[in-house]
Amino acid sequence: MKNRIKVLRAEKNWSQAELAERINIARQSLNAIENGKADPSLPLGMRIAKVFGLRVEDVFGED
Amino acid sequence: MTYSRKGLWIVRGILLLLMAAWIWYGMVVRPSRDILPWAGVVFLLAVFALAFRAYFYLDEIQQGDRMRAWYYGSPLGIAVSGVVILYLVTNPAFLEVLANVFRRHPPHKPMDYFVAGVLCTMLPQAVGNYVARTFMALAKRNA
Numbered sequence: 001m002k003n004r005i006k007v008l009r010a011e012k013n014w015s016q017a018e019l020a021e022r023i024n025i026a027r028q029s030l031n032a033i034e035n036g037k038a039d040p041s042l043p044l045g046m047r048i049a050k051v052f053g054l055r056v057e058d059v060f061g062e063d
Numbered sequence: 064m065t066y067s068r069k070g071l072w073i074v075r076g077i078l079l080l081l082m083a084a085w086i087w088y089g090m091v092v093r094p095s096r097d098i099l100p101w102a103g104v105v106f107l108l109a110v111f112a113l114a115f116r117a118y119f120y121l122d123e124i125q126q127g128d129r130m131r132a133w134y135y136g137s138p139l140g141i142a143v144s145g146v147v148i149l150y151l152v153t154n155p156a157f158l159e160v161l162a163n164v165f166r167r168h169p170p171h172k173p174m175d176y177f178v179a180g181v182l183c184t185m186l187p188q189a190v191g192n193y194v195a196r197t198f199m200a201l202a203k204r205n206a
Contacts, residue, residue: 024066029124037203038124 003060005034008052023047066122074117081109100174107181132196133188140191144183 009019020030023044032038033048040048042056049056085106088094094102118126151158 025122026066026068026125029122032124032203038127041123044123 001036001039001060003033003036005030005048005059008054008059009034012052019051022051065120066125067120070120071117074113074120078110078113078117081106081113096172096175100172100178103178128196128199132192132199136190136192136195137188138191139194140187140189143191144187
């Protein structure tokens with residue numbers, strides 16, 4: 001699944017480790033999500049969107 | 064689900080200590096053959112309990128990866144054991160060598176057979192799990 005996490009993270013000037021800590025997952029897992037190698041569940045997707053102050057559909061999109 | 068890096072490291076540390084204790088128990092204390100299989104069962108149960116706890120310290124992506132590794136690794140381990148068994152059955156000379164080893168160190172009690180059976184079933188699956196994890200990690204890296 002495509003997502004804008006990397007772009008949004010860069011805008012906030014957060015490292016992967018920092019964002020991973022905010023959403024309480026491992027940095028490697030965040031890396032896998034960012035690169036589209038793993039898909040988050042809806043609750044995790046909502047958590048990610050929430051830390052950016054956005055809606056899920058603003059962060060995650062269709063392939 | 065609560066991901067906890069600290070919790071994971073604590074469980075890993077306890078597992079390492081447990082393994083060291085098991086080696087110490089087997090090599091220094093040298094328990095009798097009556098007690099050893101039962102101690103092995105207690106040790107295995109403790110390892111399973113800790114591994115079960117560690118699973119819930121992982122995040123959902125890691126949990127999914129672990130489940131996938133077991134899904135592919137277990138049949139892989141069983142298939143490889145099947146090939147080994149087929150090889151042994153079709154090579155009587157090699158089977159005779161193995162039989163001689165057992166004759167020299169005969170397992171005396173049903174519990175010995177039970178522990179050996181559990182180990183022969185679980186070990187290939189555990190190895191298969193790690194092989195699958197290695198392949199999955201390599202695939203992720205190369206993707």
